[in-house]
Amino acid sequence: MADYLPLPETHRVLQLTSIVEPLQLKTAPTPQSGPGSVVARVLAASVLSYSGDIYNGQRQYPFPQPFVPGASAIGRIVTLGPDATTLIPGQLVFLDCTIRGRDNPTGAMILSGIIEGFTEASRKLMHGEWRDSTYAEYTKFPLENCIPLDEQRLLGPVNAGGLGYCVEDLLHISRLLVPYGGLDDIELKPGETIVIAPATGPFGSAAVRVALAMGAGRVVAMGRNETALHRLCALDSRIFTVQITGNEQAETEALKRHGPIDVFFDISPPMAVDSTHLKSVIAVLKHGGRISLMGGVRGDLSFPYAAFMQRNLSMKGTFMFSREQILSFVKLIQSGLLPLGEKGGLSVGGKFGLEKWEEAFEEARVAGTGEVVAIVP
Incomplete structure (x- = not known):
């Protein structure tokens, strides 16, 4: 000290x-x-x-x-x-x-x-x-x-x-904490497969890192920027990518190739109100799948009512994080499991x-x- x-x-x-x-x-x-x-x-x-x-x-x-x-x-x-x-x-x-x-x-x-x-x-x-x-x-x-x-x-x-x-490295805590709040709320478990979209922005890419540190078995990163997606793949062999193309059916088929999807973490920006990825990921969630909403979409979205009911899907919105989650997250950083x-x-x-x-x-x-x-x- x-x-x-x-x-x-x-x-x-x-x-x-x-x-x-x-x-x-x-x-x-x-x-x-x-x-x-x-x-x-x-x-x-x-x-x-x-x-x-x-x-x-x-x-x-x-x-x-x-x-x-x-x-x-x-x-x-x-x-x-x-x-x-x-x-x-x-x-x-x-x-x-x-x-x-x-x-x-x-x-x-x-x-x-x-x-x-x-x-x-x-x-x-x-x-x-x-x-x-x-x-x-x-x-x-x-x-x-x-x-x-x-x-x-x-x-x-x-x-x-x-x-x-260095001290400035620790500022990454504030950005990584945001997706941790949502991922902790939906209880991401070790070994699970998670889709993160869009994964190429500051908070989406942070979510990829946090999910890996929490033990995700497979992280499917979605985004429009193919170059940024390629850079994410270099972080860990557990990362796979699917491009957001605007073709809902093509996205759905691409996601299916990554096996049963346990969790969907969405951090869409305001302009993503009509993005196809929302429906394409929901379409491939397994029975009992969970969805975390942490984005800034402005406007109402439709969702497949029958699919939610028949497949026991659940969805939770999270804004920021709790003090208890900060304390838990700092332990994760100090353990070295989430490297800065x-x-x-x-x-x-x-x-x-x-x-x-x-x-x-x-x-x-x-x-x-x-x-x-x-x-x-």
Whole structure:
């Protein structure tokens, strides 16, 4: 555990004052911890591929103005509220941006630094105590959103029993966690065959890696980009591919060649409302097959009612993940079963200071599916 310094009176932050103006680097009073919270030194914060579109208003995400943007991050605890019982100063933690109302966890949820949600309860969280996020030298976060990390295991040298990662490698946790929530909810079991579609985007390719780590016997990756599908195959001999062509019958026949399908994980983007893969995969699910929905499809979809009933199919929607799933997932990472870095085909696309935020956003926009981009305050 590294040494840490006491809190300074002020710190540097990136502040969004208006969606029609660029972010501004400012000096602000350093946040103070109180009951239920910690203040952490931000070591590295994630940059989403569409961060630029969030903060220029193109995605029309609601958030208070002004505020400090951000996302999930890796930090080191500096001060704690008086009710902390296990966390200690100097500890390395994963800062989970999914903040929930303690008295209303299902009805009040925000993504810190990204979106305030769509209920009055969730807006209260982001317009009040949790307004500012991680694009800053220091951040205040809820105790329950600070997930302890085994620093010696994760960052220690391989010859001393560590995994040899750098801090920025750990930002992959935030992306891999998303599909883990859905796969855990439908109880993917070792040896099962799973179809993941589309598998060529950042979260779809993450789902492929997570499914392998959870013991899937066969992962069938679907997508339109044949080159990206080919790259996925190089990760593991258990990965097979089927291209999404728009021909439902051809896709169905191609999927049949991979044997009985136990699980279907869908993470379709908004424009996939009419994609043929949804029906082609459902058509080949075995009796008792399970479906996880984690995509962003906007609009209503039809499904084969009789097939669901006759084959005992089940479908579950999952948004993000629970704290219990984060704790379980961190164990998976620390075990080495889900490798980060070069061994896992993952990399750090770039590290940028707060003043280089425009370069960071651009790098994230063009980064490959296995790359993370970090803001390093």
